[in-house]
Amino acid sequence: MIHIRDTAFQPWDEIQAYQNTLSIEGKYGATAVFVGSMRDFNEGDDVQAMTLEHYPGMTEKYLEKIIQQANDKWDLLDTLVIHRVGNIMPNDPIVLVVVWSAHRTNAFDASRFIMEELKSKAPFWKKEVLDNGSRWVGKNTSK
């Protein structure tokens, strides 16, 4: 399941709510969760807020492709990806990736893969609001 959200979300509530809709009780032995949140600093500057822009349609298309690739590569039971767009404040969750599988290796590896692919392919762009103006983030960090 993929959601693009323009309002704040609570990752742990989302995980519980989505898991309640699944019929995988007793089947999963591993749930890997990644939550990416907004920092109040970047490249040595204080960051007051951020705007996240995306390419509607292409974003969903690439997230679906990435999840399909993960399913082709690993034996997974289900996945959930939520990504924020719009105005974001420090500490707000930006992205949630959850993978359910029978065993931990598949869950760990697939969640890492989905996150790294999302970072390099999904068409989202961050603009930071600093003390003295705003700037587009030029590239994602490599770690």
Next chain:
Amino acid sequence: MSINIRLFASLREQIGESELSIEANKADNVREVWTIISNDSPMQANTLCSINMEYVNSDHKVKDGDEVAFFPPVTGG
């Protein structure tokens, strides 16, 4: 008939439009589309291009009805 063009993030600000169109017979490939809409500004080496929401190289041919997009490196997550 026309090619529809979408611009995002810093390239949207550079061109001053988020969406525009050009006559399909004016451009043969993606790079030529950029040349037309940017008034001959050089395309940055890190500019990403897509046609109909699939990544393509700047020498990819364009055709009538295509949606061509230009944007900087992605920074989601």
